[in-house]
Amino acid sequence: MTEFYQEITPGGYGIAIKRKKTLFSEQSPFQKVEVFESDSTLGRVLTLDDLMMTTEGDEFHYHEMIAHIPMMHHKSPKTVLVIGGGDGGTVREVLKHDTVEKVILCEIDGMVIDACKKYLPTISCELDNPKCEILVEDAIEYIKNKENMFDIILIDSTDPMGPGEGLFTEEFYTNVKRSLKPGGIVAAQSESPFVNKEEIKKMYTLLKKVFPICATYTSNIPTYPGGYWAWAFCSETVEPLSYWDERRGEAITKTCKIYNKDYHNARFALPNYLKELL
Amino acid sequence: MTEFYQEITPGGYGIAIKRKKTLFSEQSPFQKVEVFESDSTLGRVLTLDDLMMTTEGDEFHYHEMIAHIPMMHHKSPKTVLVIGGGDGGTVREVLKHDTVEKVILCEIDGMVIDACKKYLPTISCELDNPKCEILVEDAIEYIKNKENMFDIILIDSTDPMGPGEGLFTEEFYTNVKRSLKPGGIVAAQSESPFVNKEEIKKMYTLLKKVFPICATYTSNIPTYPGGYWAWAFCSETVEPLSYWDERRGEAITKTCKIYNKDYHNARFALPNYLKELL
Numbered sequence A, B: 001m002t003e004f005y006q007e008i009t010p011g012g013y014g015i016a017i018k019r020k021k022t023l024f025s026e027q028s029p030f031q032k033v034e035v036f037e038s039d040s041t042l043g044r045v046l047t048l049d050d051l052m053m054t055t056e057g058d059e060f061h062y063h064e065m066i067a068h069i070p071m072m073h074h075k076s077p078k079t080v081l082v083i084g085g086g087d088g089g090t091v092r093e094v095l096k097h098d099t100v101e102k103v104i105l106c107e108i109d110g111m112v113i114d115a116c117k118k119y120l121p122t123i124s125c126e127l128d129n130p131k132c133e134i135l136v137e138d139a140i141e142y143i144k145n146k147e148n149m150f151d152i153i154l155i156d157s158t159d160p161m162g163p164g165e166g167l168f169t170e171e172f173y174t175n176v177k178r179s180l181k182p183g184g185i186v187a188a189q190s191e192s193p194f195v196n197k198e199e200i201k202k203m204y205t206l207l208k209k210v211f212p213i214c215a216t217y218t219s220n221i222p223t224y225p226g227g228y229w230a231w232a233f234c235s236e237t238v239e240p241l242s243y244w245d246e247r248r249g250e251a252i253t254k255t256c257k258i259y260n261k262d263y264h265n266a267r268f269a270l271p272n273y274l275k276e277l278l
Helices: A059-071 A089-094 A110-119 A139-145 A162-167 A170-179 A197-210 A246-254 A261-266 A272-277 B059-071 B089-094 B110-119 B139-145 B162-167 B170-179 B197-210 B246-254 B261-266 B272-277
Strands: A004-008 A013-027 A032-038 A044-048 A051-055 A079-084 A102-106 A132-135 A150-156 A180-189 A213-220 A228-235 B004-008 B013-027 B032-038 B044-048 B051-055 B079-084 B102-106 B132-135 B150-156 B180-189 B213-220 B228-235
Touching: A004 B013, A013 A110, A013 B004, A032 A110, A044 A110, A051 A059, A059 A089, A059 A150, A059 A180, A059 A213, A059 A228, A079 A089, A079 A139, A079 A162, A089 A102, A089 A150, A102 A139, A139 A162, A139 A170, A150 A170, A170 A180, A170 A197, A197 A213, A197 A228, A197 A272, A213 B213, A246 A261, A261 B261, B013 B110, B032 B110, B044 B110, B051 B059, B059 B089, B059 B150, B059 B180, B059 B213, B059 B228, B079 B089, B079 B139, B079 B162, B089 B102, B089 B150, B102 B139, B139 B162, B139 B170, B150 B170, B170 B180, B170 B197, B197 B213, B197 B228, B197 B272, B246 B261
Parallel strands: A079 A102, A079 A150, A102 A132, A150 A180, B079 B102, B079 B150, B102 B132, B150 B180
Antiparallel strands: A004 A013, A013 A032, A013 B013, A032 A044, A044 A051, A180 A228, A213 A228, B004 B013, B013 B032, B032 B044, B044 B051, B180 B228, B213 B228
């Protein structure tokens, strides 16, 4: 009998993936970390506390969107902080921008990094890049005393429960804002617009208290709830779609499976039900 | 033990929905028609030959997109043909446009219409509208001798197998084109860009032989494979985004859960992998 991985949302539906073999499964001090080989075109799958994080087959849907939409709004992003994102996919996309001098990955759970380096090499491939510095520590503590340090901060967190919970608070967002350089931009994963309506509402209420500019962009992610995902775009000064660098945009597009200028420009157009929610 | 409806694509993954109770399940001369009550926020679910067609909870994602994107490109759509679409959702959206004088629904399987009228009233609610004429017949035959009859034709078909197969041929598309009035527009569901790559490629190759203008637009559909869906936009003369009626657009938007002007304008921006495919 075929074995299935199922992730069913509280709404009573979700994704099912044919499961072949568990490659890694251990309890870290923070969460259960698992990588399994699926019997599907999605390839290998990373889950944390049995929730889908990424798959080899569709990870680009998430990583291209969290990285390039904010990065392309900055005239010259040099210093980037990735919070969470231990699989390395966001770091990989950030490093496609030739302006970047340093990307700091601040991931609380070293076991995630190690498992992804070993079992998900197409995603974690740039974690050994000399421009990437890895800090295995709590981003909530790390960001407390920082000021004027980053051009871009990408909050590539798990859901607002478990180890990710403290990354969805007003205090955390305030510290994030203080650590931005002038002209800096934050992007944060902000759950499924169709499935996680309450979570989205709560998160944007807090973000809007902290950031004068707080917009939302969305894209398709096949293996996330509802097949659709939202990210917050926050800044003190940078409006959505206020800047575009043709040279860098063309160079990035060539390396991407989704991202291009038209797609970029279309991301802030939201469905009515999401506009009403925010 | 919880019972699940699963629709697993040939890629080895798909959707799972908690199943409560079968409300209707019969074999018509064409296909197995089933409506079940899910134990989920999706409510009732219609399947044909065990493939997901629509759910009460997310049907608007599909029906708003197949109807309003082409309808809003026409200056005054009066006569509309819906091919397939026996659940009535597309007819319901078409009739929101006050220019419409007549919509003909040509559905091969009367059992689908009857089951949806009985079990999915929020979707089928406009099938008794006096402006709607229902023909229970094969659209392939129906369209053969028509000429200069319709402003808009919406091909709201099942997948290119089983009873829907003949709706994905060059001959059929040629007959559809002949039956359009000058300035007419066709929209056709064209499968999942992420999952059904071969089917999409084949379909657009045929469409492009027939229609001088053949574009693609996409949107999110939670319960369809990959959570993402494409529609073909075809015409002899009307380019995508070449026309917009502010008054009608505002009126339609007020009735919709997704559709609005920004969302409309963003639909033709495609991911790289889909542009390469077409």
